[in-house]
Amino acid sequence: MYRLNISGQKVLSTSNSSPFSSITCGPSGRAIAEAIDPDLLNAVQAHLNMERQAHASYFAAAIWFAERELRGFSRFFRDESNSEHVHAAKFAEYIIARGQSVVLQVVEAPLQSWASPADVMATAFQMEVDVTASLQQLYSMAERVNDTRTTVFLDPIVEMQTQSEHEFAHLLGRVKFADNQAAALLLIDNELDQGNNKPASLQG
Ligand SMILES: [Fe+2]
Structure with a gap:
């Protein structure tokens, strides 16, 4: 004993x-306090790594834009990269709160070459979609094993992630609209430099 x-x-x-x-x-x-299902724990660990992978990918995008003098885009991706690290930290804290040990896995070298800003935005949007899919999978696993602590932990994260997809879709749309024209891209870059990355608000 x-x-x-x-x-x-x-x-x-x-x-x-x-x-x-x-x-x-x-x-x-x-x-x-309550044992966590081993498969759910593995999935949470894998998701933590996905957030770290997103951190690396967005840092690569911040670098790509910095190299091309698009400092607003670079700033946007720098901030996104930092947020992804915070998301990974949230998952690490949750694993500790459940009495388990955090297992850090390999972070792969991120993609660093793109043909255009629209391509970078498309890659980023897809990454957001993949992260949402992983969260949804975690959510259903937690529901299957009646792990309420995990669903409650995930609730605000899923909401934030859906908002994030919305923002990335908005920026992808604006960049596509610019059609690789320097003047239009510089306008968007300027908006992003001022921290203006939100979709239209219809609620007044
Ligand atoms: Fe994230």
Whole structure:
């Protein structure tokens, strides 16, 4: 029989009546409130890595635009890249909160060559769609195993992700509309330099 000591490590309990004796601990010795389904945990770990992959991809896009003097686009992707890192951190925190250990996987070299700004935006939009699909998969897995903690954790993330898709679709549309014309791209670049990346608002 094990219990947690003051540093959170599993130690042999000398008394069966200790309140610690009934607490299950994770691989780092952290107390677990509710065990997480192993397949769901693996999927959460894989999703965390997908966010890190998105961080790398958007950093590559920020670099691509910086090399071409489009500083507004570069700034937009720099900020997106930073947000992806924050998303990965959220998942890491969640894994820890569930008493599990975070397993960081390999981040592949991101795509770094594109023919046009529209191609970069198309790649980015597709990445957003893929991230949403992965979140939806996590959500249904969590529902299947009645893991309410995970669905509650995912709710605001799914909402943010849907908003993000909307913004990327908007920017992709504007860049396509510019049709690779320098003057039009510079206008969009200027908007992005001022942090203006939101779709039209119809709610007044
Ligand atoms: Fe993300």
